Amino acid sequence: MQKRNDESGDDQEPYGEFARFDEITHNIVRLCNEGAHVMGVLAQRSRRDEGAYSVASEISEATKTLAEVAKQWVSDPARLAEAQRDLFQSYGTLWARTVRRMMGEPVEPVIQPDPGDNRFRDPDWTENELYDFWKQAYLLTARWAEALTRETEGIDEPTRHKALFHLNQILTAISPSNFPFTNPEVVRTTVSSNADNLVQGMHQLAADLERSKDILRISQTDLDAFEVGENLAVTPGKVIYQNEIMQLIQYAPATEQVFERPLLIVPPWINKYYILDLVPKKSLIKWAVEQGYTVFVISWVNPDSKLALKSFEDYMHEGVLTALEVVERQLSLHYVNAMGYCVGGTLLSAALAYMSARGDDRISSATFLTAQVDFTQAGDLLVFVDEGQLADLNEMMSADGYLDGSRMAAVFNMLRPRDLIWPYVVNNYLLGKKPLPFDLLYWNSDSTRMPAANHAYYLREFYQHNKLARGEMTIDGVPLELKKIRIPVYHLAAEQDHIAPANSVFIGAKLFGGPVRFVLAGSGHIAGVINPPERHKYQFWSGEPADTLEAWRRGATETQGSWWPNWSAWLSERSGVKVPARDPAAGPYPPIEDAPGSYVRVRV
Incomplete structure (x- = not known):
């Protein structure tokens, strides 16, 4: 490759971004290969992911239960329209404040995460106007949906309980923190590593699928760091x-x-x-x-x-x-x-x-x-x-x-999906990091x-x-x-x-x-x-x-x-x-x- 001399007289490679482009291209190919491997494993195990406590069964249960809630609201169109109006008004307020903020005006947030909600701890969720908008739009939608379900008339308490449980699974899953293009930490890591994090994440997903039996077991800790009788359960x-x-x-x-x-x-x-x-x-x-x-x-x-x-x-x-x-x-x-x-x-x-x-x-x-x-x-x-x-x-x-x-492990994880499922999806599969050793996990x-x-x-x-x-x-x-x-x-x-x-x-x-x-x-x-x-x-x-x-x-x-x-x-x-x-x-x-x-x- 032809070299050039800058003003300091040092020889440098021109078009240094080409090397970066080559690395990204290489990682995209690797990502496709790992993705194909994952798809192959998924195809082989599709029949096993059935029965009680499986993804398919829980989707079915969620659909039936939330349909009961929707049925009650559809039967009262005036009340439903009022609830929808409240949601759209909150969206309008959020958009107006976001525009004012982008013009340099200090504004108060429309909504804040609950204390202890670690999904939005990265500074960009607050400092970057776009990420802050996604965060607040999600929180407004989630709290509106929860309130709507709690206030639903015409359903018994067991149905309401089930509806809130399944709604929580859905709302937790659709958080912008769980997607590669709407999570600022994932975006930064992808750019800085030339997408190597996604390659590593896909590799770790394939490994988790292969070691899982009936249901995907997301690695929550370094499984090689402990052994029963060696550094766990060692009381004589x-x-x-x-x-x-x-x-x-x-x-x-x-x-x-x-x-x-x-x-x-x-x-x-x-x-x-x-x-x-x-x-x-x-x-x-x-x-x-x-x-x-x-x-x-x-x-x-x-x-x-x-x-x-x-x-x-x-x-x-x-x-x-x-x-x-x-x-x-x-x-x-x-x-x-x-x-x-x-x-x-x-x-x-x-x-x-x-x-x-x-x-x-x-x-x-x-x-x-x-x-x-x-x-x-x-x-x-x-x-x-x-x-x-x-x-x-x-x-x-x-x-x-x-x-x-x-x-049974899947059920226990579903009781706290914000803590026991999605942080590990982000860490392992989007950031491409290995989980830390933790005896309890x-x-x-x-x-x-x-x-x-x-x-x-x-x-x-x-x-x-x-x-x-x-x-x-x-x-x-x-x-x-x-x-x-x-x-x-x-x-x-x-x-x-x-x-x-x-x-x-x-x-x-x-x-x-x-x-x-x-x-x-x-x-x-x-x-x-x-x-x-x-x-x-x-x-x-x-x-x-x-x-x-x-x-x-x-x-x-x-x-x-x-x-x-x-x-x-x-x-x-x-x-x-x-x-x-x-x-x-x-x-x-x-x-x-x-x-x-x-x-x-x-x-x-």
């Missing part, structure tokens, strides 16, 4: 018992003296137990061991089709009650303290009601972490339990004998299957019919009555919980027959629970009994930091005297393998 212990559905782990003591009464933890079977044993600094199990408790935890199996008929009753008998029997024999003790997290708490509450009816007093206190026993206010998960969806789910599960973990991606019989029973009997709270549930012919559970209870809810809403947990806590200490933690379903004292994060509230959560909060005391010490102080009073520490290998159950065991390592 032994598996001392196992059967078809669980392994029981006893942890090695960290103190010379321990409390006499041990702690048996019942985690959710929907996810793996090591949410309670993440990296050592975040491990509730490790912390409890260091406080002098002898800790046992159930590690549920990751079931396959052979366990399709394992029922809720089986999980109670072969899980909770069998674990209780093993602990009793291992330590030669009658009384045990128990803890249940999320659906593990629901299972524990049913087991306690069963034991109370039969005069079994081996569990002397119970701790419930974000666990529901009354499901009348169970939040957005109620959207997925109408008769039609349960029928589709049962039909799908009957083919394999289980619900694949990817489908690694655990979130490490989902489990659920036996068809157990999962169908749980959704139908608890979520749909609320039988436990109503006193209508029986197991082995034994009526389950929560009011007959008269042991001391520590009941933790989380303020921003989308899975077990705080009000739902509060209502359920009032159904127990004994003394209940209700505590409300800051943050959500996971971060509110996994909040070690050393982090000095969030807060919790404690108070005296009240009729409603609102009344309870008015009289509650706020304490900064973790709820863990508060709970330990409560539990220690119910754990007996101090005794010499127990070696897991010294009991009548010979260790099978080291913690965390083999069941938890099975991935789907």
Whole structure:
């Protein structure tokens, strides 16, 4: 290529932009190739993305529900016209202010994002007139649509709830932050990298598609940064018992003296137990061991089709009650303290009601972490339990004998799409960045299957019919009555919980027959629970009994930091005297393998 000399005398390549053009052209070709690969993978998996909790099923549900809302508004054209006029007037105001701003006049925004809305944190969303216009137009439309749905007359509350849920999915998806040409950070990155970010993003989309099973699993963290038993779930212990559905782990003591009464933890079977044993600094199990408790935890199996008929009753008998029997024999003790997290708490509450009816007093206190026993206010998960969806789910599960973990994970992500779906779409696929290592999100991606019989029973009997709270549930012919559970209870809810809403947990806590200490933690379903004292994060509230959560909060005391010490102080009073520490290998159950065991390592 011919060279030229500038005034400084240095030789330079002319038309330096040609090299840039070549790079862009090369990246466009690469993007097309990666896109073709993605299309090929999508074509191969199109049939798998069907059934309950799939994109297709949720679009169908959204269409039906929002059609009910639209029908009511069409039947009142005058009111609809008034609502449309209000929207267009707000658009006019926004346009007029945008024009004035472009002419150099300072103007106040028509609308602002909610505090904590990270979609529009890039400075250009405010400083650039065009991006600011797109942002405000979107926010005006979204809030108008939400208000319209809330004010719809002629529909019942379950339909309104479903409509708002599906509308939120749509509105979150169409945010201008999710598109390459209307996101300022993506535009800048595309220009500066000559579109290499889009190539990398398409490559990462293809990789996510290939590793996904039934439903696309967007990478939320660096999956190569963690390994169970290496840097997660590393608290020392032994598996001392196992059967078809669980392994029981006893942890090695960290103190010379321990409390006499041990702690048996019942985690959710929907996810793996090591949410309670993440990296050592975040491990509730490790912390409890260091406080002098002898800790046992159930590690549920990751079931396959052979366990399709394992029922809720089986999980109670072969899980909770069998674990209780093993602990009793291992330590030669009658009384045990128990803890249940999320659906593990629901299972524990049913087991306690069963034991109370039969005069079994081996569990002397119970701790419930974000666990529901009354499901009348169970939040957005109620959207997925109408008769039609349960029928589709049962039909799908009957083919394999289980619900694949990817489908349940998709549901949980849909509860918070602004935080758990679209930020990763933008980061991974538009910006072409790899997600950062995060232990909690690694655990979130490490989902489990659920036996068809157990999962169908749980959704139908608890979520749909609320039988436990109503006193209508029986197991082995034994009526389950929560009011007959008269042991001391520590009941933790989380303020921003989308899975077990705080009000739902509060209502359920009032159904127990004994003394209940209700505590409300800051943050959500996971971060509110996994909040070690050393982090000095969030807060919790404690108070005296009240009729409603609102009344309870008015009289509650706020304490900064973790709820863990508060709970330990409560539990220690119910754990007996101090005794010499127990070696897991010294009991009548010979260790099978080291913690965390083999069941938890099975991935789907």
